Amino acid sequence: MVHKKSTYIGRVFGIPIDVDYSWYFIFILLTWLLSAQYFPVHYPNWTNLTYWILGSLTSLFLFVSVLLHELGHSAAAKFFKIPVTKITLMIFGGIAQIARNPKKAGQEFWIAISGPVVNLILWAVFHSLASLFSSVSGIYAFCTYLAYINIVLAVFNLVPGFPLDGGKVLLALIWGFNHNLKKATIIAANIGRIFAFLFILWGALSITIGDIYDGLWLIFIGWFLDSAAAVEIHKTYQTHSNEAI
Ligand SMILES: [Zn+2]
Structure with missing residues (x-):
């Protein structure tokens, strides 16, 4: 796949991170859906500012979840001494581009499964935080939605x-x-x-x-x-x- 329409946003563990323009569209759309539709319906007592702050934060953490998924693949590749050229984040997720193909089935297996495993760990973390903060509606809403997003990312990618x-x-x-x-x-x-x-x-x-x-x-x-x-x-x-x- 060729991704020319992307912007470089920095490096994580030395790996360049590119963001495809399609992601900005998804960020705005999801922020609007959460702030103007989903949160007001499920949590009717917040202020307008709270809806938009939590909507943007949740959208941003969807991006962080996808980035951590790609870093999961990258960490496994690096473990097998396979260099990671770059990570590109886009509309349906991301791509961690590795310098060469794994030479063994075991390496292919661990590199492929590491991404969804990261989402399963994030699901467990957000699910636990949601139960822990069930009385604080803002934190509860944020963690519940991210737990949901991460289980969807794990299941869909598998x-x-x-x-x-x-x-x-x-x-x-x-x-x-x-x-x-x-x-x-x-x-x-x-x-x-x-x-x-x-x-x-x-x-x-x-x-x-x-x-x-x-x-x-x-x-x-x-x-x-x-x-x-x-x-x-x-x-x-x-x-x-x-x-x-
Ligand atoms: Zn993946």
């Missing part, structure tokens, strides 16, 4: 389809079993296409029962996963992907 982390975990497991990277990639990508088809089917069923908004989203995700799996199969005949998403 779906076994390319280019999601779950697809790479599956690839690593098959590779570890059959010791053939090319064949493992094709099997994993085809399993990914089955999951993509299930998303599309689920979306179509949702639309038939009147849930058009969720249905369209599911079809879009399914279509995205199917295209990505098809690209992965095509690429396998040339070179192996070097991006951990």
Whole structure:
């Protein structure tokens, strides 16, 4: 993937961090949704200023959660002495670009799973903080929403389809079993296409029962996963992907 439309915001542990312009759009949209819609409906007694401060902070921590996810992949890559070229954050998450492909199935497995594991840890932390501060509505709302975001990030990324982390975990497991990277990639990508088809089917069923908004989203995700799996199969005949998403 090529990302030219991004701005450099600094380095973390020596890794340059780029933010894609699409992320600014998501930040504004999510801040508005939380400050003007979600928080006022669920917590009607706050002041306007509180809604906007908490809305922006929650949006910002969605960004921090995605960044920590990518740093999870990066830490695992660095552990295996694989340099991380840069991290790009964008509309559906981020990419930690690594200098070379893992040479062993075990390395591929740990690099892929480290991102979702970070989100599971964040979910546990925010979930505990929400229970601890259940009487302080602002902190409770902030922590509950971030716990929710992190469990969604963990579960979605673990779906076994390319280019999601779950697809790479599956690839690593098959590779570890059959010791053939090319064949493992094709099997994993085809399993990914089955999951993509299930998303599309689920979306179509949702639309038939009147849930058009969720249905369209599911079809879009399914279509995205199917295209990505098809690209992965095509690429396998040339070179192996070097991006951990
Ligand atoms: Zn990831």
